[in-house]
Amino acid sequence: PLRGGRLVNNLPKKALDLFAKAEPKRSPAEWALRWLWNQEEVSVVLSGMNSMEMLEENIRIASTVSVGELGEKEMHLFEQVKKALNDKIKIPCTGCGYCMPCPKGVDIPGVFRCHNVSYAEGYKKAFKEYVMCTTMRDKKSNASLCVQCGKCETHCPQTIEIRKQLKNVVRRFEHPIYKITSVVIKKRFQGKPKND
Numbered sequence: 241p242l243r244g245g246r247l248v249n250n251l252p253k254k255a256l257d258l259f260a261k262a263e264p265k266r267s268p269a270e271w272a273l274r275w276l277w278n279q280e281e282v283s284v285v286l287s288g289m290n291s292m293e294m295l296e297e298n299i300r301i302a303s304t305v306s307v308g309e310l311g312e313k314e315m316h317l318f319e320q321v322k323k324a325l326n327d328k329i330k331i332p333c334t335g336c337g338y339c340m341p342c343p344k345g346v347d348i349p350g351v352f353r354c355h356n357v358s359y360a361e362g363y364k365k366a367f368k369e370y371v372m373c374t375t376m377r378d379k380k381s382n383a384s385l386c387v388q389c390g391k392c393e394t395h396c397p398q399t400i401e402i403r404k405q406l407k408n409v410v411r412r413f414e415h416p417i418y419k420i421t422s423v424v425i426k427k428r429f430q431g432k433p434k435n436d
Contacts, residue, residue: 329356
């Protein structure tokens with residue numbers, strides 16, 4: 241329900257600032273879970289947890305919330321946060337990997353992550369990550385390898401137009417500098433022994 245943690249981790253600064261100014265003070269995870277449990281249609285929330293602290297927080301929140309408890313002020317906060325997120329997240333990929341494997345080797349979740357990072361955290365960081373994600377492997381996995389077969393789209397729970405978005409990724413990253421960089425990296429690391 242929290243898009244693989246993306247609705248609470250690595251939020252854009254604007255979204256974090258909105259939560260920080262809100263009363264009462266709550267973590268982004270708590271705000272998100274309270275929004276979910278506020279919905280009448282939701283009877284069960286399956287939340288992935290990686291620590292005892294997360295488990296305890298989820299238990300505390302679940303035992304204190306009820307349907308319809310959030311007021312107009314809180315709902316306005318969610319609208320503002322949603323706008324801040326949508327301004328920075330261009331492709332709503334959760335990284336679930338259901339679209340994989342790509343028959344041509346495209347790392348779909350990886351290249352989508354880089355694309356989103358380029359808007360949320362800056363192009364330079366994202367370009368470096370894209371180069372590493374697509375060229376520093378045994379086989380290339382860049383977006384331009386896509387042959388538009390559409391196999392990936394039939395499995396995407398977010399109903400992303402993956403083929404269209406991969407074209408956007410190519411336009412954003414695979415310019416002449418990328419091509420030169422990938423050739424240099426390939427030559428530099430060709431024949432190097434692999435670390436176990």
